[in-house]
Amino acid sequence: MGVAGATAGCATAAGRQSVAAPHQVHDGLMTFIGSYTSSQPAGRGVDIAMRDMNGLLAPSGTLDGVADASFFAWSPDHKFLYATNEQEQGTITAIDVSTHEPRVINTAPSGGNSPTHLSVHPSGEFLFTANYGDGTVTAHRRNPDGSIGENTALVKHPGTEPHAHQVVVDPSGKWVVAVDLGAESVFVYAFDAGKLTQHQQLTLPAGTGPRHLVFKGTTAYLLAELNSTITVLAWDPKTGNLTAGQVISSRAPEAGGENAPAEIAISRDGQFVYASNRGDDTIATFGVENGSLVFQAVTPTGGNWPRHFALDPEETSLFVANQRAGTVTRLARDTNTGALTPTPDSYACPSVAVITFHG
Structure with missing residues (x-):
């Protein structure tokens, strides 16, 4: 699955002023914009x-084969981009951007319902996904070619209507933190060898x-x-x-x-x-x-x-x-x-x- 031709309807406004930047500016910086196909x-x-x-x-252009792309996360080396496919039967998609011809590598089940957020561990070895629909958080292994590998962990937040909206790794890389809108909580997980173990629930x-x-x-x-x-x-x-x-x-x-x-x-x-x-x-x-x-x-x-x-x-x-x-x-x-x-x-x-x- 490759890049299709530039899509009609995407346009830029004229009549603008340039902005001076104190740092080096990347002319022709590749930018990815996700949208809801449903x-x-x-x-x-x-x-x-x-x-x-x-x-x-x-x-x-438009990248073929990525439905309902609602959030992105980069690999540490910025060679691979990951997208949530926010659908009831949730999936996540891996995209190779190491060349000027981005392509879809694979799509895998997110492990839950309606994924809204994902992030990559600083080591580059694991990918975490927050599934809003059923209040679950999953971990997947990242394969050496950037593709999404096996599911190594799945945890479900407590409560009558949990809705996990975000999952990130703390700056130390030792902890995984999930924000749940429905459970009114932030959960901290210890992360080891692909497994998630709840450590704290901070209730708001x-x-x-x-x-x-x-x-x-x-x-x-x-x-x-x-x-x-x-x-x-x-x-x-x-x-x-x-x-x-x-x-x-x-x-x-x-x-x-x-x-x-x-x-x-x-x-x-x-x-x-x-x-x-x-x-x-x-x-x-x-x-x-x-x-x-x-x-x-x-x-x-x-x-x-x-x-x-x-x-x-x-x-x-x-x-x-x-x-x-x-x-x-x-x-x-x-x-x-x-x-x-x-x-x-x-x-x-x-x-x-x-x-x-x-x-």
Whole structure:
């Protein structure tokens, strides 16, 4: 399964200004955009675009054979990309991107229902998947050729309606951490020889709805979908324990109405945290001061329902996947202040879910 021709309907907006970058810019950076093929309007699964030196995305092709691509994860060497196929009979797909002709290697059962997130162990030997539909987390072995191998572990979260939304490896590589929206909990697993053993269940207040977290050293920032908050968690990699601390709203002080945050990310220098607000349709910016978050601003995404976003490798732009608008929009980023500024740049992809960069 190879790259098909560039798909009609993917377009970029004109009338934009270039953004100066203090670091080397990757001209023609390969970019992967996942979308829901089962939604209306139907997405294409995996679009391939090229990002130019000014941050503009241009369509390059569509990868055949990847259904409902809702999240991506890279191998440590960035030669292989993995995608969740968010369907009732969940699967995950391995993609070889070691050449300029990406190709599907294989697709394997995710071990659960409706996978929404996956990550690769820093060793490159294992792949972890969170299955939202049935609240399970699985581990698969990665084969030397990048393909998905045997399932080595499957754990099911407790509760009446668990919904595992994310699974990541802590910075030490010793622990696997899963965020469960339905169980209102973050689970910490000891990981050894392909097996997962529950070590801690950190339970959040009812109505929190934890969705995604991001680590930075011995701190993690946990974004909640149901009550629009970020909880700052202290992380002890020696004991494998999380401790909840500061709780701050993900929204502007004056915001009202329904809102469902989706994604959270931190700048490489650890000074700024970003969160997407579906409903407000904004990206919130927070400064990090003495381990605490300080609200700075919200920036309109220029679209509807920002399910995911990603900083580019230079961190001079933040690209937002606006699911209901069917657009990827670009916000310019000041690397010194962390501030975001809307641009007219827009790349059209129906039912878009996720974006990632090869660099």
